[in-house]
Amino acid sequence: MKDIVKKGAIISLVDEQARTYLINTTDPTDLYRGIGLIDPSRFIGQAYGSKQDIGNKTFCILPVSVPDALKALKRNAQIILPKDAARIILSCSIRPGCTVLEAGIGSGSLTLVLASIVGPQGKVVSYDIRKDFINHAEQNLIRAGLIDQVIIKEKDVTKEIDEEPLDAVILDIPNPWDAVYHAWHALKPGGYLCCYSPLISQVEQSVHIIRSMPFIQDHTKEIIERDIVVSEHGTRPDFRMLGHTGYLTFARKRL
Amino acid sequence: MKDIVKKGAIISLVDEQARTYLINTTDPTDLYRGIGLIDPSRFIGQAYGSKQDIGNKTFCILPVSVPDALKALKRNAQIILPKDAARIILSCSIRPGCTVLEAGIGSGSLTLVLASIVGPQGKVVSYDIRKDFINHAEQNLIRAGLIDQVIIKEKDVTKEIDEEPLDAVILDIPNPWDAVYHAWHALKPGGYLCCYSPLISQVEQSVHIIRSMPFIQDHTKEIIERDIVVSEHGTRPDFRMLGHTGYLTFARKRL
């Protein structure tokens, strides 16, 4: 009977254009943009996977997945996209129980992915120097039901890192090189550093610092994603494509 | 003191060309290709992150990460590469505690990544019809210390799926469309199906079946990865690049 929406659950509503909305069944009746006026408690007792007509639209009720939470994320800053977040998870060896630091928090998109992977035994610490980003990201994490795994601090990662030992440090700031020294100190031996930067000069400056310190296995990657459109006319890559996001530089602490 | 190699640990040895070897400290003295004759127990008590001279080479001792385990994987079949495995993890919403089925096992590369993410509370079930692949992959999983999260079965996924309910079904077989019906039945509502296929015609055939059944949000992606070479001469994409692996088709069960 686990496939029935229970009181307290957060659910995904997916419309026929695959637009995705997160709804907390404990929230009061309200006007939801793109859905209309709804009492979230109406979904309690419904079957996951079933369809519901709301207004003149049909929605499918689903348990919240990580892709749902990313789609429903409200953005106020440039976000780290799934293609890059996915590679960070794997290349930094993020696993259940890990303790990970990221800076800055942005809109909380990477935070959300990290929190989902480290799970209840792990912890994500997120630094940002902008209070408005922190508040915004916090709301996104609450909405996705992932706030319990996250500690957010209004703090400048280039000044200091409080936590240690860390399994990974992920830097999405304009000057990651200024935090590499602190990252090294906070990391466990074998722990991973990742710098996410849009510009080649940022990559070069980060790699320069990394190679001057006891890190091994440094390497830099770019991840490119093409959507493939399959229709009754035939199959082709999507005409729309994002030309660039950021380069990912990884390295690993040694003694 | 957790940064000292303990009895029973599996460690990574990384040489100066970033070649990576997994060593089980409980194994007997043996000849290791690329290292020489060593008694693995010599590493017990050493500090993680420290350097060790073995023969005329220097190695760094590190805890085994997922990238290490993938690099040290012995291949006898085409493997799902990290770029694709990473995207599968995120797009199928694989998290700690998930129960996931994959078929076939190949050399166990995706199995290994899935096992590391579902963690001790989760389970990876892997089907393959070839006994030799199963035995080979099993050795890779034992070597990486991840066999406990994995159940391997000599079984044809196009005939039947025993386990349910599943959070995700990942098909890396020549004819994934023949397993889509079974996958639908075995999945939880909202659970993810992923088909990995090198050919466009395979994508088309899978999508055709998926769209004829109660799935939503189907989409197909190609992930391309470029290595960026940073050296004292300057920075550029690597001249070497893999031109193609497989397309990833995702869909999600509804009722």
Added chain:
Amino acid sequence: MKDIVKKGAIISLVDEQARTYLINTTDPTDLYRGIGLIDPSRFIGQAYGSKQDIGNKTFCILPVSVPDALKALKRNAQIILPKDAARIILSCSIRPGCTVLEAGIGSGSLTLVLASIVGPQGKVVSYDIRKDFINHAEQNLIRAGLIDQVIIKEKDVTKEIDEEPLDAVILDIPNPWDAVYHAWHALKPGGYLCCYSPLISQVEQSVHIIRSMPFIQDHTKEIIERDIVVSEHGTRPDFRMLGHTGYLTFARKRL
């Protein structure tokens, strides 16, 4: 003294945002979108490469180049982009003096490139079944000063090809396979066939027909172009990028 605009010349005006306008110095005074009211004869006697203030903008006067003509092209149909037109020129061995057939004409973008390369000793024959496309493309070719090298016919290439022997036949139509037989007959031995198609199924159908006839060296390519943004902040690929245009299939007639 050849660097002075002469009576009868067509010139490029390039503004400071690199927007490009073609002006025929023999045209009467008129309102030019993006420039304002101008008497084109005012440019006669000016030096190529010099700057002119018109209204509140500054323009550079340049001789018309092929990239200028392509930028200034008025579009009413999907065009073959420079990245693909360039590859067609080289892979079909288009040279001064060649006789080339293309179908359809679209907005005349490929026609324009072909005409510029075959030169006064060569000839481009262009078929289209839509009178509106023909009229529109003709205007683009007149504007670029390249109409003399082009013969345009309202004709269906899948029915018949009048001209022979041809150095190359380039098919940008939804069903290129229906014209392959006629192309073979019209081509010189060693002449090139090119099919431009957005869909994989189109590529497959064309290749199937090509391989059933006396062609050699068939191969299919996709050309991807990334713009690189160099600014004072640093260098990176452009965030904007076109995800796909068409696949290029080439083959060569044998007996």
Added chain:
Amino acid sequence: MKDIVKKGAIISLVDEQARTYLINTTDPTDLYRGIGLIDPSRFIGQAYGSKQDIGNKTFCILPVSVPDALKALKRNAQIILPKDAARIILSCSIRPGCTVLEAGIGSGSLTLVLASIVGPQGKVVSYDIRKDFINHAEQNLIRAGLIDQVIIKEKDVTKEIDEEPLDAVILDIPNPWDAVYHAWHALKPGGYLCCYSPLISQVEQSVHIIRSMPFIQDHTKEIIERDIVVSEHGTRPDFRMLGHTGYLTFARKRL
């Protein structure tokens, strides 16, 4: 009757694996690597497009195309590949009758493409500082029958350019920025400069100089080419792919 090999012709022999050999029918009997001992005069009078058995292989006799000449080119230096040469032709507006300077000559691959496009009314001037490269490239151009359009000089383009006015200057040297001043002086107004460089730092240094001089419309591109494999199993991008060659920076002289 133009489709018969005449005395003095250079022909292409293409084997069944699409390997391509250039043969001058006036050359004496010799041992040709990959073909065997042949008297080139045997091809005189044969029909273009016909097949010939030589030893135990079958070859197709074709007129020499630009792609043939590029495939048959003997390399002793890194060459500019067709994907990049094609873009240079179009973006520099190379046309019949143009006068173009390139430096260095390398193995003559770009020289060959430029010579084929400028035709008998045009001229390609090629500078190189290495006598061995010049001799090697010259042989390639003679073999392809394109030497008449080319003037080769043992000369350092960063010191001086003798020729003017030029339609285009194409720099494939490690330090193109050192030749930009000379290029500007030698170019016609509206003439094109192209720098081909593998490294981002080279692009930046060239763009920096270009922007400090009277050039307009500067832009930088990377061209990526994917081969598509069509077989009876289905269609997919080739697993093999070249990850990077060079960036192309273009700009145009103004006064």
